Structures are given as structure tokens and as C-alpha cells.
Amino acid sequence: MSKESDKLYSTLEKEALICGRCGYCRSACPVYQVVGWESAAPRGKISMARDIFSKKQTSPITDDFVKRLSQCTLCGACANECSTSIDTRKLWLDLRKRIADLGKQPKAYDAIRDNLLANKNITTFDNADRLEWAQDLDEPEQLEPRAGADVCYFVGCVSAFFPQAAQIPLAVAEILTEAEVDFTTMGGEEWCCGFPLIGSGFVDDSKQFIKHNVDKIKEFEIHTLIASCASCYHVWKHDSEEALAGYELEVLHTTEYLARLIKEGKIELNELDEVVTYHDPCDLGRNSGIYDAPREIINSIPGIKFVEMQHHHQASLCCGGGGNLQSVDADVASKIAHLRAEEIKATGATIIVSACQQCEQMLTTAIREAKLPVKVMDLSQLILEAMG
């Protein structure tokens, strides 16, 4: 999403008419690359949206259309390419909201919502157990919510509850401890950031999650929040403005914060003899504009040879894990991850680093299935390794 297209966005009806059907977006869309039909290409979906919404519902909303709308990772590659500067990511979200308002959303979205409303996190675990992962730390109780801390680490559901992802918060916590940062977490008071609800079209429901988290941050008198999940970060940075109005909160992705600590000399990095490539998470890179901090960190580790993949920065290819795609079509999500695995393979890297637990999960599975001799790591894990 460019700043320009974000500003220009008018209404779904108008933007759908503005689309010139040039197809630039199609070339960039990972879902189109995997599915291959025009109906899966951004311009195809917009063309149908135009018939349905801009031309005053002359066409019905079919299940096929709803399916295609849900087969989208919200990666924003289409918005980046759009020749008429349509913020298509916003348009997809608008469309999902319209569909949900009409009660025509996929069943999988209902399941996401019901679960979130019941559990406040994307799993069926008790939300009070959010700090379960921290039991591996020397002093886990230190992470219990504490008012007035300098920094609050917003852990995110995947890191908190998925054992495979637990290494990420552990690494972040260890680094922050080593760097003597006065930090805390929201513990069981942290709720899902709301992204899965926004991505399912249940924007109103997402607001109560955002409000809850913001209220807690205010209550804990936190003024710097860091998130290691790119989507949580995106919600805090871009969707929480209203709830945060009048309150001063610096929102940073962990990569930004850790790059700062490295610059300030608070983290010492030893030599690592590895070839490393970096996967830009869509919500951190293209959709939030953060490309430099992760690369600065990698390049500040002595001995590392850094190589870019074929698609990087704004043109980066999605991992397949965004936009709730896995919940509606795990096969398409996995095929997209395999496209990315091919690009990783072509770099000859020994380590692929990302900065989002969802990306790390997707890429880990794809790399294992493709039997590549490549280690998948979050940037925080790489830093920890370099700290020895």
C-alpha cells in the first residue's frame, strides 16, 4: 500500500469503476500464479465487484465470487502494482466487510469469529495461559504485566500458543533481558490484535479487541509497544489510531526496536559464517514500509553474507500465510509458500530469516516439504544466535 493510494481511496463502488483492467496486478498476485484463472486475479475480482456493487447489484453475489475473495492473502502486491493507484488491499477488506454485512461470508470466517469472541485468541486455549511459552525462561514471572515499564512486548497469538513459534518470543525476551531493557508483556490481558476479524470482514467485532488492548496499554501506562508479529504490528500501527487518539504510544516492530538497540551498542553480535536471505513479511514491508531495519540487523552481524531473493522489498512475494487464506484454502496457501521456497533455493542461502511468526511457519513447512537444506529463523533468533 503506497501512501498515495491510501490517501486516494474513495469508496468501493468508485474504486471498482476506476480499475482499468490493465492486469498489472495480475502479474504480481501470488494467488493468480497458483490458481491461474482470471477470476482469481485482482482485476477479475474487481470486475465482478464492479458488476455487483458499482452497477447497483445487477449481478448476484455468488459462492464462487465469495470463494475467490477469500482466496487472497491481503499481501498488497496488487496495490503496489496498480496503474490507477487503487489501494486494492483496502478494497479487498471493504469487500469482505460488505460480504459479511450481507451474511454471505465463508463458514470458516464464522468459525474464526466465534472462536475469537469466546477465547480472545485464535486457538482454543485459555487466554489466561498466554505466558505459557515463558516457562522456559529463567524468571518467567518477570513477564507478568507490570505498569510503567519502558516497553511492552505484544506477543501475538501465534507466538503465545503455537509451540513451534515459541522460540520467537523466547528469543525476544532473552535479547531484551540481555540488553537490560525494562520491559513487560500484557500477559493474559493481551487479546488477539483483531487482525483475523478485520480480514474476515467483521470489522465491528475487531474494534472491541482493539479497544480492549488499547485500554490495557493505557491502564499499564505504557508508551512504547513492540510487536514481533507483522500483522499485530500493522493493526497497532494502522488500525488503532482512533482508539489511541490523544494517547502517546510509540509502536515499533521488534526489528525496528532491536536495530535501535544494536545501534546504541546495547547488543553485541559475534561472527556467524552463514549465507542469509530475508523474506519481507507483507504486513511489515509492503503494507507498512519497513524494509531497512531487518536488513540493517542482518548486515550488522559480522561474517554473514546477505543475499536478496528474486522478489524483495516492495516486490516481495507473499509466504501464503496472510489474509486468513489458510482457513479457507490451505492448499493454495501452501502452493504460494512453495513458490517462495523456490526463490529461497535459488539464492543458495543457508538461512532464511523473516520477521513474522506466520511467515516462519509457512516457510518452515514449505522448506521441509521441498527438502531444502535451509534453516528458517525469525530475525530475533538470528540475533540471539549471533549474541552467542
Place this chain on the structure above:
Amino acid sequence: MNKEIVQKMLEKYGDRATDSMFERSLYARDLAPVPAILANMLIKTLPDIVVRPSNTEEVAAIMKTAFANNIPVTPRAGASTVYFNSVPTKSGILMDLNLIKGIVGLDEEGMTVTVKAGTTWSELDEFLNNQGLAPKSFPSSAPAATIGGWFCMMGYGIGSMKYGSLLSQVKSIEVVLPDGSIKKVSQETNPALDWFVSSEGTLGIITQLEVEVRKLTNMKHFLLQLPDARKMLDTMKTIIDAPVVPYNMHFSDQECLKAMKALGFSPANMDIGCIIGIDYEGSDEELKQAQEIIDSLAVANKLVNPIPQESAELEWEERFKALKLKRGGPSVLGAEVWLPIKGLPAYLEDVQKMARGYGLNLFSYGHVVTPEYATVMTTFYADETQTIKYIINLSLVKKIHDIGHRYGGNPYGVGLWNSPMIGRIHQPPQLGELRKRKQAMDSKGIMNPGKVYRAPLMLNPFNYSLGMNVLAGVRRVFGKGW
């Protein structure tokens, strides 16, 4: 189309073939939002089946089936054309060529690349850039347009000024003929290469092309503001005649600048006069000379206003974004004219007269693609949600072409919608030759029927002219401000 054949193809190509109504409906349209009521009256745009072959052999097998059963075949790649070029007119098989993509081989000594037809120009550019090379030219729709698609169209765009048409850069092609046979075609074979350029998929399906490449060099970009179209033409001529040939030269008239400014997209926020963008590529020495050429223009003539370098660079970065104008729409209608540049000032003047006569804004921009010719796009805003008004507005497209014709121009590209004007594009002997070729190559008329050679009955030149003139008359009397 015979149900059994459809079924057999579905079985053979699995998830690469579909007869689903939902999927097919998206292949019955291109960039042009032509109201279904109008299109359906004239032609059958909905294919019976869409199939996505992944190699030449599959293309050949599909063509053999089509040939044996007299089934129309419409090739479609980027579908970035606007005249229904890749939209069926008689249903049948829609052959989606986007899986036929990738680089086959690079000959660095011979400076050519062999590339599959469905590769986009941006993909080829990216591949070549990594090798220190670049395509000699590409269309200003490079992110979507394919190598095969541009060859089948006119093949003029960015880089043509310096390196000529795409035809002059292609060494050979692999083509599947309507009977399903596979042939390698060059300028020495019969049929020859030039038969296929601008053939718009009516003679066969191109699966692979060997194209010349150039060394990737540095570039320099300039933007000049001129007070009017006559001064713009003088300046263009001086630049064209100078010792260093520009890689690319494009221009916008005042109305276009105004529209861009209103949308916040104008380079350097200008809305007075015309602009020319000039891009050079080459050795450092050539670029130095280019700088001197442009500097001397401004020194010699105070009316030539050089715009700061950053704006010129931004303009180049935005080279694929001509459609941005559409934000002022919602819809845009227009005509693209292949025009001798000497007629440009008079053309632009008449266009503005027409604008006043019909009470609308007409914006013109274009590329100078040879020392004598430019492709000029003249567009205006419309609203496709207002079907009747929109259909009446369509008549103005012909009026723009009429102005182009007055100054030696003709439509750039044919497809379906420009087919009534085929007599303007080709002289009778030339058209006769093209029809002979079509007959020789595709006697059954199954390859992209309804395009290029003659208009379908309802759109024959007489009906078309009469219909459009009547509608334009209605528009002139009742349509001010539509």
C-alpha cells in the same frame, strides 16, 4: 461447440480447462467496458471452454481438435488490449497462453534471448537486467503485456525511437498454425515473419520468440515545457535530428496536464502548454552529448522551459502509469491514432475544437515512436453506469479517429472495434494481400475470427459510419456536459 469435445478437453486438461459459466464470463471482456447489451447484439463473446495449455505440444493438440471440428479459437495472453482483440466473437475455445512463460535461452554473443510467448515484458526485463542486458524496446503496458501479445499487435512503444519496431528485433518465432502443425518462422521462410506481426492471433499461435537485446546502460531523463503544440513539434524535430537518438520521447497536451494536475499527478505541478519527456540511454559519452543537446535547446529558445531533473526522473518511473488519468473518470473512452508527427499541432487543434463543439474535455498524450510517427491517445471521461449516455458517447471515438484521418493518421491496432475502419489502416492492395494471407493460412477461418480483415456484418463500414454519426449528432445536441 459440441458438448462431447468440451467434455474430452475438460478430461484431458484437468484443472487447466473450464466450462464453468463463472470462469468463462471473465474471458468475455477486456479493458474496454462495452455494455453487454451492445456487445451481445453483435457477437458471441462468451467462450464455450477456456483452456490453459502449458507447452507448444498442447497448443498444437488443441489447434488440431479445433481444426478438425471447425471450432473458433481466440488466443489471449495479457489481455491488455482494448478492441476486444482477445475476446471471442464466435464463442468456441479461448486459449489462455499465460502458462507458456519463461526464458528458453540467452545468446550473449549473438545478443538475443529466446523467450516463451506468454512471458511479460517486465519479467523479461528483470531477467535481462540481472545479466547486464535489457530489451531493446517494450510497450508502456510492460507489467501485463506479453512478448507474444506485443508482437501480434503493432509492436511500437518505449525504445522504438532508437531501436525500431519489435518486428525489426525479432529473429524468429515458433508458431502453431491453425491446422496444429508447428513451424519455425523467420524472415527467410514462407510464410515469413512479417506475416505474423500485427496479425492479432488470426494466423496462428506464437509460442516462442527469439528477440534481440541490448546492453543495460545508464539513462538520462529530461522534461521540457513548451508554450504550444507548434513549438512542441519544432522542438521534437530538433531533438530527432540531433546526433544522439533518444531512446524514448513522449508528450502530453495542455488538457492532459490540467487533468493530471487536478488529480495531483502532474509532473512539477504544471498545467500550461505542452510537455515533452525525452529519455536517453547509452554510453556516458552519448549521455553527455544528450545533455548538451537539451541544454542548447533552452539556451537557443527562451520558450523552451526545462523542468528540474527530479521531475523528469519521476516521469520515467511512472512510464507504465498512463491509466492514472482514469481516476478522474470513472470511465475513460478514447482513440489511439497512428499519426504523422507533422500533423500533430493541427490534430491537437482540431481535437480541442471538437471538445468545444461537444462540450467535453479531451486529453491527448502519446509516444513519438519513429522519426515520423507518433501513437497519440486522445481520451475523455465517461460513465459506464449510465448505459445509454455511455453508448452515445462511444460515437465520439470515431469522431476522434476522423480527425486523425484528416492528418494522415489511422487507428493503432484493429481487433473488433476498429475493424470498420480497416480501409483507413490499409490501402486496398495491402488489404487484399492480408486477406490472401489469411485465406492461405486459415482457410476455415477458425483463428480469432471477426478481427482485423473485415468488420462483422452489423459493424460494416457503412452501418458503422451512419450509426456513429447519428449518435454523435444526438450527443452534440443533447449531450453537453455528459
